[in-house]
Amino acid sequence: MAQTITIETDVNVSRDKAWEFYTKPEHITQWNNASPDWECPRAGNDLKVGGTFSYRMQAKDGSGGFNFEGTYTEVVPNDRIAYTFGGRKASVIFETKNGSTHVSVAFEVEKENPIEVQRAGWQAILGSYRRYAERK
Secondary structure (H helix, E strand, O other): OOOEEEEEEEEOOOHHHHHHHHHOHHHHHHHOOOOOOEEEEEEEEOOOOOOEEEEEEEEOOOOOEEEEEEEEEEEEOOOEEEEEEOOEEEEEEEEEEOOEEEEEEEEEOOOOOOHHHHHHHHHHHHHHHHHHHHHO
């Protein structure tokens, strides 16, 4: 059984807005980066079971980049998403808590990078998502 990391944030927006900002490509391209020197120039998202997603993540200076791609295995609108990517599994859960939306992302770790590097990177992206959603 693969080791799993869970990252979390509270977003001061309604659950339906949190879902929209997390899943619609026009929003994903605005927040999907771990630091200001990275960007997400394109995002495609077919949000249904069996549907796929593909996000391009790259350094703004052109020094590196990669495609983040996967296939949805569960989609419950405004509630949860599960998907596979690169032979691993992940899930995202949206919950209403104290007037805001609690978003938790669980993902299976990969072997190439230390766990703390993976946790920090995914948490930074989730922080970027929270800041974007709260500005909208």
